[in-house]
Amino acid sequence: MSKINCWIISDNLIGHEKQSISLAEKLNTNYRLIKIKKTNFIKRNFLRFLDFKKTEFNPPYPKIIISCGKSTAYYAKLIKEKTKNKIFSIFIQKPPISLNNFDIVVSPKHDRCKGANVIQTHGALTKINKEFIKKINKKKTPNILKEKYVVALIGGNSRHHKITKKILDKIINSLSIIEEKIKIIVLVSRRTKKKDYLYLKNKLKTKNFIFILPNSKKLTYLDAISFAKAIIVTSDSVSMVTEACSSGKPTYIIDIPTKSKRFSLFIKNLIDLKLAYYFKDSISLKRKNKALNDIDVVVKRIKRRMKGRYENL
Numbered sequence: 001m002s003k004i005n006c007w008i009i010s011d012n013l014i015g016h017e018k019q020s021i022s023l024a025e026k027l028n029t030n031y032r033l034i035k036i037k038k039t040n041f042i043k044r045n046f047l048r049f050l051d052f053k054k055t056e057f058n059p060p061y062p063k064i065i066i067s068c069g070k071s072t073a074y075y076a077k078l079i080k081e082k083t084k085n086k087i088f089s090i091f092i093q094k095p096p097i098s099l100n101n102f103d104i105v106v107s108p109k110h111d112r113c114k115g116a117n118v119i120q121t122h123g124a125l126t127k128i129n130k131e132f133i134k135k136i137n138k139k140k141t142p143n144i145l146k147e148k149y150v151v152a153l154i155g156g157n158s159r160h161h162k163i164t165k166k167i168l169d170k171i172i173n174s175l176s177i178i179e180e181k182i183k184i185i186v187l188v189s190r191r192t193k194k195k196d197y198l199y200l201k202n203k204l205k206t207k208n209f210i211f212i213l214p215n216s217k218k219l220t221y222l223d224a225i226s227f228a229k230a231i232i233v234t235s236d237s238v239s240m241v242t243e244a245c246s247s248g249k250p251t252y253i254i255d256i257p258t259k260s261k262r263f264s265l266f267i268k269n270l271i272d273l274k275l276a277y278y279f280k281d282s283i284s285l286k287r288k289n290k291a292l293n294d295i296d297v298v299v300k301r302i303k304r305r306m307k308g309r310y311e312n313l
Contacts, residue, residue, distance in 0.1 A: 003030040005062035009076055010035045011069035014190075015239045019092050019125040020066045023106070026127065026299045029064060038071045061087060068092035077101040088306060092125060104305060106298055108238070110266040119301050121294040122269055123242030128225075129293045130248040136226040144210065144219050149183035150283065151228040153240050154200070156191030160260035161236035163196055171254055172203045175232075177281045179208045187212045187224055189237070225249065229285045235267050245275040248291035252279035 006029035008020040017033070024031040034056045057075070061083050067076040073095045080089050080101065091102045094111040099118065107113035109120050152175060157163055175184055186209060188197050201211050212219050225231055225243065230250040233240050235258075244251045253276050258264060270276045275292055 003028055004064060005029065005060075006031040006064040006066060007057075007062045007079075008033045009065060009067040009072040011038055011071045012036075013069055015124065015237075016068040016072075016092070018239065020068045022125050022127040022295060023090070023092070023298065024064075024066055026295055027064070027302065031066075032062070036071060036075060039074060064088045064090065066090045066092065070096045073097050073101070090302065104302055108266065109269055110262045119298050121298065122273070122275070122292055123245065123266065123294060124239045125295050125298065126239070126243050126246055127295065128222075128243045128246045129296065130291050133226045133247050133249075136222060141227060142219060142223055144185075145223065145227045147183055148229055148285075149185050149210075150178070150230040150232060150285075151224045152184055152186045153225075153231065153233040153237075153244065154186060154188045154192055154197075155234040155236040155240060155256075156189055156193060156196070158191065158236050160258045160263050161256045163193070163234075163236075163256065165199075167256060168196060168199055171234075172200065174254070174279060174281050175204060175209075178283055179204070179206060182229070182285075183208045183210065184232075185210045185212060185219070185224055185228070187219075187221060188214065189240070190214050191237075230283050232279055232283070235263070238263075238266060241267070241270065241276070242292060242294075245270055245292040246294075248288055250284055250286065250288055251276040252283050253277070254279045 006024050008024055008031050010017050010020065010033055012035055057079060065076055065079055065087055067073060073091060076089050076091060077097060080087050089102045090104045090106065092106045094107045094113040095102065095105060099105055099115040103117060105113060105115065105118045106125065107118055107120060108123055186200065225247050228249055231244040231247060232252045232254060233244045234254045235241060235256045241253060253267060255278055271278065275290055
């Protein structure tokens with residue numbers, strides 16, 4: 001059975017791309033990634049005059065388009081108009097334009113986006129779930145992971161979060177306490193400042209700490225969270241927190257202060273659902289029965305909406 005063609009409109013942000021690709025793969029589509037530049041108010045108004053034949057958006061058009069991020073919404077709207085509403089359009093996050101421009105909007109609860117075509121999630125869309133982790137666990141365990149360990153995922157500054165020395169010292173003190181009982185693999189992200197990484201590494205010098213940089217050949221991100229006994233994660237990244245909570249591993253959140261009500265609500269929802277706990281100097285390695293699995297719920301709802309339109313889904 002041939003796969004349905006799909007376009008993913010990307011604004012070049014990795015977090016947005018990962019969500020779109022995860023959904024496209026779960027929907028069993030043959031997807032093509034089309035990257036755009038971020039648009040400002042003036043550029044958006046001129047999009048309607050864009051000659052699609054001179055861009056990557058030229059025909060033949062796909063059956064489905066998936067877009068994520070504000071700038072992509074305007075392209076998705078225009079493509080749907082050009083094809084006279086024949087394309088099934090899915091937007092991830094809260095769109096900056098009317099919900100009526102999309103067939104489905106997938107939006108996290110903390111965005112407070114409501115409508116007849118809205119599917120609410122607890123976090124970001126990810127392909128990671130308990131079944132995905134089980135498949136990875138069947139592989140040969142990487143040498144670096146032979147011993148029992150927990151993984152600490154460290155983010156960095158963002159529009160809504162600032163990693164200060166005080167926060168770094170809090171992380172160091174908490175990790176030092178549990179390090180006496182188990183090895184800790186510290187994965188820093190692309191957003192982690194070099195000086196913050198070096199500060200952590202200098203303070204956490206014992207043999208029970210192993211530091212891994214992004215894109216390291218020693219250990220992949222997926223292997224690290226798949227073989228870990230527990231996950232500790234900073235609260236500044238919706239993607240990292242969602243992936244940790246979707247793994248089925250005990251998850252502990254290092255709370256980074258924020259003025260964003262959306263971020264605070266996101267973390268609160270996960271804590272209330274007992275999908276994660278605040279990190280307070282001790283952890284349990286007992287596996288959870290509950291795990292986040294937004295993407296399977298979303299895919300079922302989309303397929304129900306598209307039933308009869310495309311048999312291949």
